[in-house]
Amino acid sequence: MNERIFLSAPHMGGQEIKFINQAFDENWIAPLGPNVNGFEKDLQDYNKVSNASVLSSGTAAIHLALILLGIKRDDVVLASSFTFSATVNPIVYQQANPVLIDSEDETWNMDPNLLEKAIKEYIQKGKKPKAIIFVHLYGMPGKIEEVRALADQYEIPIIEDAAEALGASLKGKALGTFGDFGVFSFNGNKIITTSGGGALVSENKEWIDKSRFLATQARDAAPHYQHSEIGYNYRMSNIAAGIGRGQMLVLDQWVEKRRANHEFYRNELGNLGLSFLNEPENSFSNRWLTCVLFDESIKRTTEELRQYLEGFNIETRPLWKPMHLQPVFKKYDAYTSGVSEKLFKTGLCLPSSSSLSKDQKQLIVEKIKQFLK
Ligand SMILES: *Cc1c(COP(=O)(O)O)cnc(C)c1O
Numbered sequence: 248m249n250e251r252i253f254l255s256a257p258h259m260g261g262q263e264i265k266f267i268n269q270a271f272d273e274n275w276i277a278p279l280g281p282n283v284n285g286f287e288k289d290l291q292d293y294n295k296v297s298n299a300s301v302l303s304s305g306t307a308a309i310h311l312a313l314i315l316l317g318i319k320r321d322d323v324v325l326a327s328s329f330t331f332s333a334t335v336n337p338i339v340y341q342q343a344n345p346v347l348i349d350s351e352d353e354t355w356n357m358d359p360n361l362l363e364k365a366i367k368e369y370i371q372k373g374k375k376p377k378a379i380i381f382v383h384l385y386g387m388p389g390k391i392e393e394v395r396a397l398a399d400q401y402e403i404p405i406i407e408d409a410a411e412a413l414g415a416s417l418k419g420k421a422l423g424t425f426g427d428f429g430v431f432s433f434n435g436n437k438i439i440t441t442s443g444g445g446a447l448v449s450e451n452k453e454w455i456d457k458s459r460f461l462a463t464q465a466r467d468a469a470p471h472y473q474h475s476e477i478g479y480n481y482r483m484s485n486i487a488a489g490i491g492r493g494q495m496l497v498l499d500q501w502v503e504k505r506r507a508n509h510e511f512y513r514n515e516l517g518n519l520g521l522s523f524l525n526e527p528e529n530s531f532s533n534r535w536l537t538c539v540l541f542d543e544s545i546k547r548t549t550e551e552l553r554q555y556l557e558g559f560n561i562e563t564r565p566l567w568k569p570m571h572l573q574p575v576f577k578k579y580d581a582y583t584s585g586v587s588e589k590l591f592k593t594g595l596c597l598p599s600s601s602s603l604s605k606d607q608k609q610l611i612v613e614k615i616k617q618f619l620k
Pocket residue numbers: 303304305306307330331333334382408410411431432433434443444445
């Protein structure tokens with residue numbers, strides 16, 4: 248049997264260990280140090296954003312953004328429904344109410360028309376939404392300019408969840424820099440990894456300074472431990488940040504490899520009843536994951552394909568199950584169109600690692616072609 252082919256595996260470039268060794272040599276084994284500062288600088292420079300704080304996870308970054316925006320009990324926060332649960336969980340940590348917004352079918356991300364409908368209706372009810380969490384799924388730029396315009400018109404801040412979208416851009420501007428806050432994740436399966444970690448970015452220096460303060464237990468300036476606010480232990484360790492600095496050196500190469508995986512699948516499988524998410528003009532996707540949709544001509548299900556490929560030690564996964572269909576979020580309001588539900592039912596994400604070899608890719612398409620015969 249061949250070695251297991253993962254959906255999205257960590258991929259080290261080689262320099263990571265040097266930054267880690269440096270941390271050991273200087274005994275910076277702590278949630279602060281030169282790698283933390285260096286990784287923040289790298290993220291700022293790469294994304295052309297003025298401020299970044301690196302944290303223990305992308306989820307922590309979203310949570311801190313909500314806290315900095317003053318989100319509290321019973322507030323309404325509008326969020327993309329077609330996403331990973333980590334987008335929505337922090338809203339509930341704050342005891343606020345998520346209102347879930349379905350996708351459009353061009354980029355699979357939040358539909359600005361449904362968003363505007365929700366904003367208007369909630370304003371009418373006297374519950375003006377306090378924030379919008381907008382996700383760029385699978386690294387594909389969503390309609391963030393339209394959403395930015397609505398957010399400005401109605402004066403609602405945006406938290407831009409670019410957890411899957413580092414390296415992607417719209418009209419040359421990095422995703423994560425359109426919102427009032429941007430969020431990145433460096434979990435093990437993301438385009439680059441620090442084993443686990445995240446970042447919060449913003450043009451607002453006060454917010455990012457405050458995020459560092461809250462992420463280190465909100466210690467007041469005093470020789471003893473004094474606290475006037477509730478704090479969190481959300482800072483990234485200097486070891487993890489060392490991995491991040493090494494990964495930043497290969498980020499653009501890894502994006503190119505993921506994009507090449509996508510092109511390969513598209514060329515090999517494009518005429519067999521499978522369709523792919525197109526990259527709109529002016530958009531640059533990092534193609535974090537390549538997902539295929541089955542059209543009606545295929546009489547078998549995506550779950551059958553998943554199990555078939557599993558038999559060859561090839562890992563695939565359904566698209567995200569929308570949050571409005573999740574048992575834990577069912578009780579919350581949602582503005583739906585059926586788009587994300589259909590994507591969930593007809594889609595499958597293929598192995599997309601930047602480390603996939605040519606032979607592995609050949610094997611995957613060979614097996615998919617056999618299945619479709
Ligand atoms: C991975 C992910 C997150 C959370 O990031 P973690 O670092 O795993 O906490 C948030 N949103 C989306 C869309 C993600 O894919």
